[in-house]
Amino acid sequence: MVAPVVIAPEGVYHLASVGADGAEPGTGGQLSLGPDKVVAFSASARILPQGLQLRYSLTPKQDLRVNSAQVTCNLPTEDWQGCHYQWGGLQGSLPVQMQSGGPMVVTSVAHPLDLGPSQALGGLRMGLEPGALAGGLFDYRRWSPQWAALVTHGEPWEPWLWKAGETKTFELKFSFNRHLVEGPAIKVFAATGIDGDWQGTVLDELGQPCGRLAVSVQPKAGGGRGAHVVLEHEVFSGFLAQALKRTVDERSVSLRADDGSELAMTLDKDGQALVGALRCSWRPGITFKLVRGSAFLNPRLKADQSPVRHYRYQPPTQSQDGLSVGDLRLGRADLTRLQAGLDGVLNGSFPGVHSLLLIHHGKLVLEEYFYGYGSTDAHPLYSATKSIFSALFGIAQGQGLVKLNQKLYDFYPEARSQPAWDSRKDAITLGMLLGMNAGFQCDDMANCHRDVFRAPDAVQAALALPLDHDPGSHWTYNGTSLLPVSAVIEKKSGLSIANYAQRYLEGPLGIAPHPWAQDRHGATAVDTGHSLTPREMAKFGLMMLNKGVWKGKQIVPETWVQAVSQKQAPDFDYGYLFWLKTAWFGEKPYPIVEANGFGGQYIFIVPDADAVGVMTAGNYQMGEAFAAEEDLFESYVLRAVAQ
Numbered sequence: 001m002v003a004p005v006v007i008a009p010e011g012v013y014h015l016a017s018v019g020a021d022g023a024e025p026g027t028g029g030q031l032s033l034g035p036d037k038v039v040a041f042s043a044s045a046r047i048l049p050q051g052l053q054l055r056y057s058l059t060p061k062q063d064l065r066v067n068s069a070q071v072t073c074n075l076p077t078e079d080w081q082g083c084h085y086q087w088g089g090l091q092g093s094l095p096v097q098m099q100s101g102g103p104m105v106v107t108s109v110a111h112p113l114d115l116g117p118s119q120a121l122g123g124l125r126m127g128l129e130p131g132a133l134a135g136g137l138f139d140y141r142r143w144s145p146q147w148a149a150l151v152t153h154g155e156p157w158e159p160w161l162w163k164a165g166e167t168k169t170f171e172l173k174f175s176f177n178r179h180l181v182e183g184p185a186i187k188v189f190a191a192t193g194i195d196g197d198w199q200g201t202v203l204d205e206l207g208q209p210c211g212r213l214a215v216s217v218q219p220k221a222g223g224g225r226g227a228h229v230v231l232e233h234e235v236f237s238g239f240l241a242q243a244l245k246r247t248v249d250e251r252s253v254s255l256r257a258d259d260g261s262e263l264a265m266t267l268d269k270d271g272q273a274l275v276g277a278l279r280c281s282w283r284p285g286i287t288f289k290l291v292r293g294s295a296f297l298n299p300r301l302k303a304d305q306s307p308v309r310h311y312r313y314q315p316p317t318q319s320q321d322g323l324s325v326g327d328l329r330l331g332r333a334d335l336t337r338l339q340a341g342l343d344g345v346l347n348g349s350f351p352g353v354h355s356l357l358l359i360h361h362g363k364l365v366l367e368e369y370f371y372g373y374g375s376t377d378a379h380p381l382y383s384a385t386k387s388i389f390s391a392l393f394g395i396a397q398g399q400g401l402v403k404l405n406q407k408l409y410d411f412y413p414e415a416r417s418q419p420a421w422d423s424r425k426d427a428i429t430l431g432m433l434l435g436m437n438a439g440f441q442c443d444d445m446a447n448c449h450r451d452v453f454r455a456p457d458a459v460q461a462a463l464a465l466p467l468d469h470d471p472g473s474h475w476t477y478n479g480t481s482l483l484p485v486s487a488v489i490e491k492k493s494g495l496s497i498a499n500y501a502q503r504y505l506e507g508p509l510g511i512a513p514h515p516w517a518q519d520r521h522g523a524t525a526v527d528t529g530h531s532l533t534p535r536e537m538a539k540f541g542l543m544m545l546n547k548g549v550w551k552g553k554q555i556v557p558e559t560w561v562q563a564v565s566q567k568q569a570p571d572f573d574y575g576y577l578f579w580l581k582t583a584w585f586g587e588k589p590y591p592i593v594e595a596n597g598f599g600g601q602y603i604f605i606v607p608d609a610d611a612v613g614v615m616t617a618g619n620y621q622m623g624e625a626f627a628a629e630e631d632l633f634e635s636y637v638l639r640a641v642a643q
Helices: 236-242 335-347 382-398 413-417 423-427 430-435 448-453 458-463 479-493 497-506 534-545 558-564 624-642
Strands: 004-006 012-014 022-034 037-048 051-060 064-068 070-076 104-109 125-128 134-139 146-152 160-162 168-175 189-191 196-203 209-219 225-232 243-248 252-257 262-267 274-279 286-292 353-360 363-369 579-585 588-597 601-606 611-617
Touching: 196 274, 209 286, 225 236, 225 243, 225 252, 236 243, 236 252, 335 353, 335 363, 335 624, 353 534, 353 624, 363 534, 382 430, 382 479, 382 497, 382 534, 382 558, 382 588, 382 601, 430 479, 448 458, 448 479, 458 479, 479 497, 534 601, 534 611, 579 624, 588 624, 601 624, 611 624
Parallel strands: 004 064, 012 070
Antiparallel strands: 012 189, 022 037, 037 051, 051 168, 064 160, 070 146, 104 134, 125 168, 134 146, 196 209, 196 286, 209 225, 243 252, 252 262, 262 274, 274 286, 353 363, 353 611, 579 588, 588 601, 601 611
């Protein structure tokens, strides 16, 4: 059975101003009224000397069970002061109801309407052409200088079936007892109101995409509105966890936190977008423009916009990017196990997964996307960027630009003359920095990364970090100290990291150029800040699985590929910017060389299974989801093909 819907307020037509005699060209398009409700519309307006004429038509694309179809015409007045109403023969005041957060509403049957005295317009009288029309007066004096008249198509106020393809045409004439204020006519347009689901990309201070935002605004049972907000951003995602005040009205949503941060968005004048920004005192803000859509809020939707609950395997589609595709149904894969894991993504047991890919025996055999993502969407890698830089270092070493055993401060001898110089730093090698055992008192898990990048010169700030341990003796997660290493490669090669990567690594793999984050002096942040599409991540992983070879060409030296998968710290299983882990299936171990990024970005390289896995996700506020995502890959995806 089709659920009842009310065409208004989604199907509302506004005439922003009226005046000079003449006709306004018609407009048309489609109204999306919900997951499976689409109505085509056309509308036109004609401005008359003492009123206006509207004509519009609505045609549903599928059967709708409708409560009401209505049109609202808003007419601005500079000074609206009428407070007593007369409707036909009725005298005195009509019943008035104050809606929560909205206007006062007066309703009655259709008769000539006298709006009473107004300083600007005198006595203004409205008459509806004869017909089975109901009418209503909306008094917006408290919110804007305008009044609005509402009429419906005359259906009884109870659900009725509106057949697909059945066009209903509304022809309305409003007449007034005086000429309207002179002014240009404004095109009739469709407005949808703030209620519903919105989504879009957020932009950084340079106008570059840096995350996604989704907002669902729904009326509350007891009155008013509530908003569910999902923000995917490396830095600002935590803002929602501390937002203390949430305000939602008919045209805006705002969230405020006790540190002064504010996320504010407002419905644009056409009612077709939510525009806004998130601003705070400690970092440049982000801006956004959201349009209607619910894909960002649901793992996967059917064509009719209803949620997909169960997974059904489909082999990937062949493209021209250099990856060959295969079909798991042609081998011995445990599709039941795989389906159970993917069902967990669809029902939220494995939350926030954006993509999941698997290469087995050299072929892409699994490629799934969720929450509105697709194969061409570049995804932030966050700390998985380190593993891309690891390959770049291996290439640079093969070219003779750098060596693992070179001393860091031989490239920056001026640092030895700085106050409080610690002579133990002379022992720090480039290899220790890539193995994260240089001994610096800097743990990026404790936001050392942010502190260094806020410094006037991030490279010098990284060099000046104090020591917490003797070099080479202890592992600490410190990608910040890779800044001086990337600067060395840029100086030695004469290329930026972005250009170096495109020339020697990503370009040969058929990977399109993607930006790399930089500090205010242009030093490249190779520990985070790069993006790739999931298929590009898969190509990188396959190249590393094949000992640095892609399409018969040695991209990364084989000796480096071997080195990254060996333990480089005495007290932690970590290679050169790759994590070293093991999945156990019964008594059999499967070593995994893993690129791992904040929020759930993974490249799993599993030589003993001849497999590469890729996962991207948006779990920036859910630390426990990291373990859940690794479990998804190991227990359901890898295990489905490994045995």
